[in-house]
Amino acid sequence: MASRKGIMITIIMLVAISGVSFVVWFLPQNHSSSVVSDFKSELDSVKERHSLITTAIDSNLKGLLDKSMFPDEFINQTQISSTQVTSLISELVESNAPTEWQQSYGAYFESLKKYNDYLSETISLANKIKNGISSSDLNDEMSKIDALKKESDALATKSDQTRP
Secondary structure (H helix, E strand, O other): OOOHHHHHHHHHHHHHHHHHHHHHHHOOOOOOOOOOHHHHHHHHHHHHHHHHHHHHHHHHHHHOOOOOOOOHHHHHHHHHHHHHHHHHHHHHHHOOOHHHHHHHHHHHHHHHHHHHHHHHHHHHHHHHHHHHOOHHHHHHHHHHHHHHHHHHHHHHHHHHOOOO
C-alpha cells in the first residue's frame, strides 16, 4: 500500500497543477496585434526594412559570385533574411488595411513573397556553387534569379502606383 508521505506529495502536486492551470485559464489572454492607424507610414516602414534586406543580400550575392564569401556563410545570412521578409509579410497581413489600401498592400505582399522565392533560388545557387557548377549552369541560374528579382521589383512598383 502507498505510504502516507507519497499520497501527500501526490495531492500537493495535483493541487499545484490545478492551481496553475486555473490561473492560466482565468487570466485574460492578450492576443491582439498592434493597431495600425497610419497605413502610409506602415507601408513605408515595411518598404524601408525590405530595402535594407535587399541591399545586404545584393552585397552578399556579389561576394558569393566573386568568391569572397563562402557558400555556407551566404546560406546562413540568406536564411536569416528570409525569416525577416516573412516577418514583414506577416506585418502586412496583420495590419488589416482598409479597402482603399488593400490593393497597394496586396501588391507589396506579393512583392515580398516573390522576393522570398528569389532568396530561395539564391540559396539553391549557393548550394550548387558549393558542390561545383559549370559556367553555363551558373548563367542559367543567374537568369532565373534576376527574373525573380525583377518580378518582385515590378510588384513593388505596382504597390506604389496603387496607393490612395
